[in-house]
Amino acid sequence: xxxxxxxGFCMALADSVPGVSGGTVxxxxxxxDNFINSIHNIVFGKLNEKKTALLYxxxxxxxxxxxxxxAVVILSSLFDSQIYIVSSLxxxxxxxxxxxxxxxxxxxxxxxxxxxxxxxxxxxIVAGITFMNSxxxxxxxxxxxxxxxxxxxxxxxxxxxxxxxxxxxxxxxxLLLIFGAYIPVITAxxxxxxxxxxxxxxxxxxxxxxxxxxxxxxxxxKICLEKFxxxxxxxxxxxxxxxxxxxxxxxxxLDLPKEAINFSNFNFIACVIGLALVIGMYKIKERSKKNGx
Numbered sequence: 001x002x003x004x005x006x007x008g009f010c011m012a013l014a015d016s017v018p019g020v021s022g023g024t025v026x027x028x029x030x031x032x033d034n035f036i037n038s039i040h041n042i043v044f045g046k047l048n049e050k051k052t053a054l055l056y057x058x059x060x061x062x063x064x065x066x067x068x069x070x071a072v073v074i075l076s077s078l079f080d081s082q083i084y085i086v087s088s089l090x091x092x093x094x095x096x097x098x099x100x101x102x103x104x105x106x107x108x109x110x111x112x113x114x115x116x117x118x119x120x121x122x123x124x125i126v127a128g129i130t131f132m133n134s135x136x137x138x139x140x141x142x143x144x145x146x147x148x149x150x151x152x153x154x155x156x157x158x159x160x161x162x163x164x165x166x167x168x169x170x171x172x173x174x175l176l177l178i179f180g181a182y183i184p185v186i187t188a189x190x191x192x193x194x195x196x197x198x199x200x201x202x203x204x205x206x207x208x209x210x211x212x213x214x215x216x217x218x219x220x221x222k223i224c225l226e227k228f229x230x231x232x233x234x235x236x237x238x239x240x241x242x243x244x245x246x247x248x249x250x251x252x253x254l255d256l257p258k259e260a261i262n263f264s265n266f267n268f269i270a271c272v273i274g275l276a277l278v279i280g281m282y283k284i285k286e287r288s289k290k291n292g293x
Contacts (some may be wrong), residue, residue: 122238
């Protein structure tokens with residue numbers, strides 16, 4: 001229970017901040033396959049598989065819920081006031097995660113010819129969406145003023161965000177950032193915690209999108225990782241590389257836009273801490289594997 005709770009807690013911290021997905025943390029800490037298989041079995045498994053998966057996901061979910069609540073309360077203000085420190089932290093996290101994932105899946109990454117085009121595609125998808133978003137611009141969503149059009153938009157965004165969370169690449173929060181929904185959703189969740197239920201219809205639509213996305217996407221992810229692992233891992237690598245650009249542009253998406261990350265506002269210390277965090281997670285996983293935990 002404690003181990004799964006800690007795993008869920010770490011996933012939530014990653015999911016709450018643009019740049020790193022909970023899938024990345026799951027991959028680094030060695031429980032990614034169990035996580036994906038459990039979600040798959042909840043929907044498509046036999047009765048005994050459903051029971052085992054449900055128990056595992058409940059344990060993981062308790063830690064995830066605690067981590068997300070803490071993140072929402074703290075990060076909704078921290079992300080706005082300390083954007084460059086937070087972004088630098090997760091640039092370091094991704095920079096550390098990329099070589100670790102390559103090491104973990106070194107046999108798959110040896111097939112360079114099969115995968116390079118998918119890596120380029122992954123980079124293009126993330127960087128392209130981020131670039132188009134910065135060119136078109138996004139109006140700030142007011143989630144306490146609900147409309148059917150807003151509900152549909154939040155439903156689709158929720159589907160995209162949860163799909164990204166399952167992949168050890170671009171994070172759901174990064175997609176929220178790209179679509180201009182990160183701060184509004186965080187603010188809405190914080191408002192509901194503070195008993196402001198005017199945000200509830202919007203969050204229900206967002207949550208429904210997450211549920212539908214989880215059910216429909218996890219089957220595809222499982223098939224891709226089983227039958228097209230090389231191509232999938234290279235695409236994941238490309239999305240992780242592309243997410244650097246999304247994080248760099250992150251400050252420009254705030255309610256009061258700030259300049260993108262550059263050498264003058266980049267926080268080197270926070271970046272090093274991010275590197276240390278991901279290496280620490282990897283060491284914990286290796287020690288657990290060695291001790292048979």
